[in-house]
Amino acid sequence: MIVLNDSFKVKLKYKTYVTIGSFDGLHKGHLSLINKAVELSKKSNVKSMVNTFKEHPLNTINKNIAPKLIMDNETKIQLLEDYGIDILNLSNFIDIMKISPEDYILNMIKYYNIEGIITGFNHKFGYKNEGDVKLLQNLSEKYGFELYVVDPIKVDGEIVSSTSIRKYITDGKIAKANEMLLRPFSLKGTVIHGRQVGRTLGFPTANLKYDNNFVVPGIGVYYTVVEYNGKKYKAITDVGYAPTVRDSDFTIESYMLNFNENIYEKSIKVNFIEKIRNEVKFNNIDELKKQLENDKKFAESKDWKKLF
Secondary structure (H helix, E strand, O other), X not given: OEEEOOOOOOOOOOOEEEEEOOOOOOEHHHHHHHHHHHHHHHHHOOEEEEEEEOOOHHHHHOXXXXXXXXXXXXXXXXXXXXXXXXXXXXXXXXXXXXXXHHHXXXXXXXXXXXXXXXXXXXXXXXXXXXXXXXXXHHHHHHHOOEEEEEOOOEEOOEEOOHHHHHHHHHOOOHHHHHHHEOOOOEEEEEEEOOOOHHHHOOOOOEEEEEOOOEOOOOOEEEEEEEEEOOEEEEEEEEEEOOOOOOOOOOEEEEEEOOOOOOOOOOEEEEEEEEEEXXXXXXXXXXXXXXXXXXXXXXXXXXXXXXXX
């Protein structure tokens, strides 16, 4: 897959079917657009392309109201390649935010040699989001490109959207969020020193230093899969304040099963699979250790391989 960071400067020599949108965390709604672009491009022997942004547009307009991120670009790139996209363009929103909707499409025609555009039913584009599907229909007739508007995708009767996914994650409903995403929700970061209380209990944890720009799961204990050094490990991850032993700073700490390495300052990815329970303040350490053993058995009983 070719990855561009272009704002209408690179001219593509081949024809393309392009799907456009924010692609804010890849979910099943996006997959319908991706699959259509790949299907059409293969049928016509041209290239499939995703045209989106390097970061969420609101990060440029007003960072104070920008939504928390669901997926990093590295994961997004890998997924799009896995699903067969030929070209990904991550443009800088600041470079194109003042382009009128019609000029935006004219630039798509001029630079990306479009055969057709695939987009969602509610897509907005161009200066101040003045462009919509109705305008796209008019422009497709005016300039002679194909237009495919994909219907919303629903899970259990609910339209799949990044807004819904964020809400499920912050509410701790990780399994529900994952039903809508193309892969389990994850957070990346480096392992930092904590108070090492878990080690004294026989459950040493990796304390995650994560990017605050990403959405964080609601307080609770989760079954997770931690990726480190190319391998995956079942884990129990506490998101919150560990009230029995600490009750102070907010942390994300993972106990990795069948793992005994010093990984301070190393990078890991924590994939959240499902919530095990709420965070509880136990009466004593023995009660806590007993519960941790139960959490460990829960994680041991799970099979993560079909999720990735």
